[in-house]
Amino acid sequence: MSNNGTAVLAAGCVLWRRSPGAGGPEIALVHRPKYDDWSHPKGKLKRGEEARAAAVREVAEETGMDCRLGPELSTVYYEANGRPKEVRYWAAEACGGAFVPNDEVDRLAWLSPAEARDRLTQDRDRPLVDALMDALHPVPAPPTGP
Template sequence: MRAAGCVLWRRTDSGGLEVCLVHRPRYDDWSHPKGKLKRGESGPAAARREVLEETGQHCVPGAALPTVHYTVGDRPKEVVYWAAEATGGTFVPGDEVDRVRWLAPAAARARLTQEHDRKLLDALLVAVPDAPGA
């Protein structure tokens, strides 16, 4: 199974960095926006679509982040990620994602459910110029 996603970020008015996390009620977890590629869809296009669908935010993908591999049931899953700067939009809760939170890196690290998502956050902090440490 192939999927794509983004570690979505924005600058605060004071110049700090915030990361957007999504809550999926089906799994009761906090993660980065991601989803399966549609037939013929590129990874970056799928990542932008998933960010918009799950967070309501438009974004500009930037640096590639580590690819994550794990198993869902008995099927292998590969998720390719990018750092993506949010450029605006409005969140509307839905069945797939019912909440989003914009958090400072340290708070995001504490809220993330999976360890591989924390590693993506670490990679974002390296990839984004002048990112404050967590």
């Protein structure tokens, strides 16, 4: 699905932090009361807005967190309200801020990768957890040569 003028373009992040206790990564999920769902922070691009800037803005709006963007993870395609939607996601490390509930997002949960995978409402969001883990812990290349 490409942007043929009808696709809704959006951007978001798989927001993570180092666990204060275990040291492993924790992933932030947001609860949207309008849809009663758990998802990664994301939202539509504003007119003329670059996707990376939109991803950072959406994290700030939905979680109250400042973040440092890492690698782009993947693009998720689906239909929303009868229109194709294209959401580009980045890995993003939280680097400060505080969550304040609002009309759009009433809860924020920091979860282990396994808990995040289980809590996500949409199946299409689960592979993003694995993509983040791969980005944080790349598999070493096999040795080459004798």
